[in-house]
Amino acid sequence: MTVRRFHVEGIVQGVGFRPFVYRTAAALGLDGWVANVNGHVEGEVAGPTRAIEQFAARLSTDAPALARVRRVQLTDSARQAMHDTGFQVRLSAPGDSDAAPREIPPDAAICDACLSELRDPRDRRYRYPFINCTDCGPRATIIESLPYDRIRTTMRRFPLCTACAAEYADPGDRRFHAEPVACPLCGPTLAWEKLRGEEALRAAVKSVDEGGIVALKGLGGYQLVCDAGDPVVVAELRRRKRRGAKPFAVMVRDIAAAARLAQISAGERQALAAPERPVVLLSRRRGRGRTAPLAPEVHPGLPRVGLFLPTTGLHHLLLDSLARPLVVTSGNLSDEPIAIDDEKARAALVGVADGFLTHDRPIRSRYDDSVVQFTGRTRITVRRARGLAPAPLPLAVRQPVAGAGAQLKHTFTLAADGRAHIGPHTGDLADLPTYDAFTASYAHLKELTGIEPAVLAHDLHPGYLSTQWAMEQPLRRIPVQHHHAHVAACAAEHGVRGRFLGVAYDGLGLGDDGTLWGGEILVADRCGYRRVGRFATAPLPGGDAAVRHPSRTALGHLLGCEALGSPRPYPWLTRAFTDRLDPAEAATVRAMIARDVNCPRASSAGRLFDAVAALLGLADQVSYEGEAAVRLEAAAGEEHAVPLAHRVVRAQGLWVYDSAPTLADLLQRQHDREPVGLLAAAFHSTLAIATADLVARAVAEGAPRTVCLGGGCFVNRRLLTEVKRRLHAQGLRVLVGGQVPVGDGGISYGQAAVAAARLAGER
Incomplete structure (x- = not known):
C-alpha cells in the first residue's frame, strides 16, 4: 500500500474537478481525499503504486471539459498508511481567500446534457432558463470573491431547495458543487x-x-x-x-x-x-x-x-x-x-x-461577447471576452506586473507566477463611463486573482486615459512603446525567446521619437527593439479627426506625402477624387497641409488603407474605427490582380516603403477604368509585396528569421494570408497571435511581457 500527496494547478475550481477526482479514484479502488486549497486542488491517495500512477495520469488526460490542467505533482506523504477509508471530497479550507494568486473559470455555454433536460417535459428543469451544472453556466460573471463557493457568488441569495441541495452534496452527481445550481423552485426568475x-x-x-x-x-x-x-x-x-x-x-x-x-x-x-x-x-x-x-x-x-x-x-x-x-x-x-x-x-x-x-440574478462582472475569425487554419482572436477571459495565458514573470493597455479596444493584464490574466474587453476609453468600467474591473480581478502588481507597464501616449490612470498609481512604472507591445505580445504567446523580427501594422501609436507610427519593422526581443523599417509618412489633417474622415487622410497622402524621390500623383489624376469632395472642406484641408497646421505626420499602414478606400470611393467618412479598411477588404473579395507599383528606399538609416508610386499607379489604373474590386485586390497584394521586401532587406542585414506579426491591420484576412505566404516563401518562421487579440486588445499582454522581461534583465 502506497500513500502519495497530489497537487493540481490550473483552472481546476468551479469546473467539476473534485467530483471528477472522486470518480477517478473510486474507479481505481483508491482511498484518500481531495479539496480546494489556495486556488488549486490538493489531496492524498492511497493504494497500489501502479493505480496511483494511472490516477495521476488521468487527472490530465481525462479532466472535465472546462478544466485547464497546467501541472499535476505527486509527492511522498507523511502518512504511512490509509486502509479502507474510501475516498472523500472535502470542502474548501478556511482562509483560502487570502492565499496565492488563483485562476478564475470563465463562463461556459449550456452543455448538451443540460440542453437535453431543458427540452425534456419529464425533467424538473424543463424549460428552466437558468439550468446549469459543473460543465456549464455562469462563472466569472457571478464570482464576488474566492474560493469559488456559492456563498461568494451572486447566487448566495437563492437558498437551495431539497432536491438541488441533494444534487449539490452528492459527489457522484454532475451538479456536485455546481455553485450556480438552481431550479424553478429555488433559483432566479x-x-x-x-x-x-x-x-x-x-x-x-x-x-x-x-x-x-x-x-x-x-x-x-x-x-x-x-x-x-x-x-x-x-x-x-x-x-x-x-x-x-x-x-x-x-x-x-x-x-x-x-x-x-x-x-x-x-x-x-x-x-x-x-x-x-x-x-x-x-x-x-x-x-x-x-x-x-x-x-x-x-x-x-x-x-x-x-x-x-x-x-x-x-x-x-x-x-x-x-x-x-x-x-x-x-x-x-x-x-x-x-x-x-x-x-x-x-x-x-x-x-x-x-x-x-x-x-433577479445579479451580474457581478461585465463581459461582452468574444469574437474570433479564421484565416485558413489560423485562428485570430479579435475580442477576448466572455468565455475566454480571464482564463490565464503563460507568461514568465519574476514579480507581479500589470499592463494598463491602450486607448482603443481596451483590455488590461495582471500577471504573476507564470501566468497572465487578460481582463475582459472594455471598449474604447473615450469617456468617463468606460473609464469607470475599466477601473472597477481592474480592482475586482486584482482581488480575485490575489495579484498585487509591483510594476505597472503603460503606453507612451500621454493622451490615453489608460496612461493617465497609470501615472496616478503608486507603483513603479515602465513605459512600453505601442508597436513593441504588439509584437512582444505575439512573441510571448508563442514562447519566443531571444531576438525576433516584428512587423506591426495598425492605425496610430506614439513612437519613441514623439511622432506617430503605424507601419513598423522592428528587430526586437521582449526587453527592447530597434526600428529598421517603416512606411513613408503623410500628414493627418485635423489629427484624430482624420480617422473619421478618410478623404482627409487621402488628401494628406496626395498633397503632403514624404519626399523620398518619387513624384506625387499628377494633379489631373487626382481631379476625379478632389472634384467629388465638398469644395470648402477640400480648400480648408489644402490650406492646413500647405501651412502644416494641425497636421501630425504618421507612418501608418492603417491610415494608408483609409486613404486608398477614399480614393476608390468606398469610404469618404466612417462611423467606426477601421471601417474604411473593412470596406476595402470586402471590395477586394477573391479577386486576383496585377500588383501596383511600389518602391523601398533607404532613408535616415531605415528601409522605407515609399507609397507615392503605389498611389500614382492606383489613380492611373482607376483613370483607365479598371474595376474597383481589382484595384482593391491589387493594393492588398502590393502591401504584402512591400512587406516582404522590407523584411528581406532587414534579414539580409542580419535580422532574425522568426517574424512576429501584430497590430489591427492583420485582422484583415487577405493581408494576413498574402503576407504569410510571401514570408514563408523566404523560408521565414511567421507567427501571429491566436489567443491574444492581434489588435489593441492584446497591447496590455505585450506591455506585461515587456515589463517582465526588463525586470528579469535587472538581476
Missing part, C-alpha cells in the same frame, strides 16, 4: 414588467415576433435582441443605438442554421460549438437558393457576418420559439460600456428597447 416565468418569456417572444427590440439580461450584461431578417427593425435598432454601419452579431439556433447563412470550415465549426461560444466571423453564402433570410442592414455591404450559437438556456428558449436568426448585440449605446445593473440598464436603454426581459 424571469421577469417582463409584472409578468414572471413562462409568461415573461412569451411576452418577449411576442415583442420580437411583432418587430420589437428587446433588452435581454444575459450572462455578462444586457443584450439587445431583434429579428435579424427584418430590415426595418434592424435599421431602427441602428438608429436608436447610434450604431452607424458597424455590423451586428447574429445568433442562430444550431450549426445547421449557421450553415444555411455562411460557409463554415472545420475550424470555424469547432469554434462555434466550443464552450466559450464566441462570435465567429464567417463568409456569407452567395445566392438566394440555400440562404436563410438576413436583412442587408445586419452587415451592410460586407461579405462576412458574425454568427454565434446560444450561450444559455434562455437564448435556446427564445430561438426555439421564434425559429429565425436574431440580432443579439451588446446592450448599450455606441461607445458606452455594456449595461449590467438593472436600474442603470433601464435608464440607458429606455429609448432603445421596447421591453425588458430580465431576472
Whole structure:
C-alpha cells in the first residue's frame, strides 16, 4: 500500500474537478481525499503504486471539459498508511481567500446534457432558463470573491431547495458543487414588467415576433435582441443605438442554421460549438437558393457576418420559439460600456428597447461577447471576452506586473507566477463611463486573482486615459512603446525567446521619437527593439479627426506625402477624387497641409488603407474605427490582380516603403477604368509585396528569421494570408497571435511581457 500527496494547478475550481477526482479514484479502488486549497486542488491517495500512477495520469488526460490542467505533482506523504477509508471530497479550507494568486473559470455555454433536460417535459428543469451544472453556466460573471463557493457568488441569495441541495452534496452527481445550481423552485426568475416565468418569456417572444427590440439580461450584461431578417427593425435598432454601419452579431439556433447563412470550415465549426461560444466571423453564402433570410442592414455591404450559437438556456428558449436568426448585440449605446445593473440598464436603454426581459440574478462582472475569425487554419482572436477571459495565458514573470493597455479596444493584464490574466474587453476609453468600467474591473480581478502588481507597464501616449490612470498609481512604472507591445505580445504567446523580427501594422501609436507610427519593422526581443523599417509618412489633417474622415487622410497622402524621390500623383489624376469632395472642406484641408497646421505626420499602414478606400470611393467618412479598411477588404473579395507599383528606399538609416508610386499607379489604373474590386485586390497584394521586401532587406542585414506579426491591420484576412505566404516563401518562421487579440486588445499582454522581461534583465 502506497500513500502519495497530489497537487493540481490550473483552472481546476468551479469546473467539476473534485467530483471528477472522486470518480477517478473510486474507479481505481483508491482511498484518500481531495479539496480546494489556495486556488488549486490538493489531496492524498492511497493504494497500489501502479493505480496511483494511472490516477495521476488521468487527472490530465481525462479532466472535465472546462478544466485547464497546467501541472499535476505527486509527492511522498507523511502518512504511512490509509486502509479502507474510501475516498472523500472535502470542502474548501478556511482562509483560502487570502492565499496565492488563483485562476478564475470563465463562463461556459449550456452543455448538451443540460440542453437535453431543458427540452425534456419529464425533467424538473424543463424549460428552466437558468439550468446549469459543473460543465456549464455562469462563472466569472457571478464570482464576488474566492474560493469559488456559492456563498461568494451572486447566487448566495437563492437558498437551495431539497432536491438541488441533494444534487449539490452528492459527489457522484454532475451538479456536485455546481455553485450556480438552481431550479424553478429555488433559483432566479424571469421577469417582463409584472409578468414572471413562462409568461415573461412569451411576452418577449411576442415583442420580437411583432418587430420589437428587446433588452435581454444575459450572462455578462444586457443584450439587445431583434429579428435579424427584418430590415426595418434592424435599421431602427441602428438608429436608436447610434450604431452607424458597424455590423451586428447574429445568433442562430444550431450549426445547421449557421450553415444555411455562411460557409463554415472545420475550424470555424469547432469554434462555434466550443464552450466559450464566441462570435465567429464567417463568409456569407452567395445566392438566394440555400440562404436563410438576413436583412442587408445586419452587415451592410460586407461579405462576412458574425454568427454565434446560444450561450444559455434562455437564448435556446427564445430561438426555439421564434425559429429565425436574431440580432443579439451588446446592450448599450455606441461607445458606452455594456449595461449590467438593472436600474442603470433601464435608464440607458429606455429609448432603445421596447421591453425588458430580465431576472433577479445579479451580474457581478461585465463581459461582452468574444469574437474570433479564421484565416485558413489560423485562428485570430479579435475580442477576448466572455468565455475566454480571464482564463490565464503563460507568461514568465519574476514579480507581479500589470499592463494598463491602450486607448482603443481596451483590455488590461495582471500577471504573476507564470501566468497572465487578460481582463475582459472594455471598449474604447473615450469617456468617463468606460473609464469607470475599466477601473472597477481592474480592482475586482486584482482581488480575485490575489495579484498585487509591483510594476505597472503603460503606453507612451500621454493622451490615453489608460496612461493617465497609470501615472496616478503608486507603483513603479515602465513605459512600453505601442508597436513593441504588439509584437512582444505575439512573441510571448508563442514562447519566443531571444531576438525576433516584428512587423506591426495598425492605425496610430506614439513612437519613441514623439511622432506617430503605424507601419513598423522592428528587430526586437521582449526587453527592447530597434526600428529598421517603416512606411513613408503623410500628414493627418485635423489629427484624430482624420480617422473619421478618410478623404482627409487621402488628401494628406496626395498633397503632403514624404519626399523620398518619387513624384506625387499628377494633379489631373487626382481631379476625379478632389472634384467629388465638398469644395470648402477640400480648400480648408489644402490650406492646413500647405501651412502644416494641425497636421501630425504618421507612418501608418492603417491610415494608408483609409486613404486608398477614399480614393476608390468606398469610404469618404466612417462611423467606426477601421471601417474604411473593412470596406476595402470586402471590395477586394477573391479577386486576383496585377500588383501596383511600389518602391523601398533607404532613408535616415531605415528601409522605407515609399507609397507615392503605389498611389500614382492606383489613380492611373482607376483613370483607365479598371474595376474597383481589382484595384482593391491589387493594393492588398502590393502591401504584402512591400512587406516582404522590407523584411528581406532587414534579414539580409542580419535580422532574425522568426517574424512576429501584430497590430489591427492583420485582422484583415487577405493581408494576413498574402503576407504569410510571401514570408514563408523566404523560408521565414511567421507567427501571429491566436489567443491574444492581434489588435489593441492584446497591447496590455505585450506591455506585461515587456515589463517582465526588463525586470528579469535587472538581476
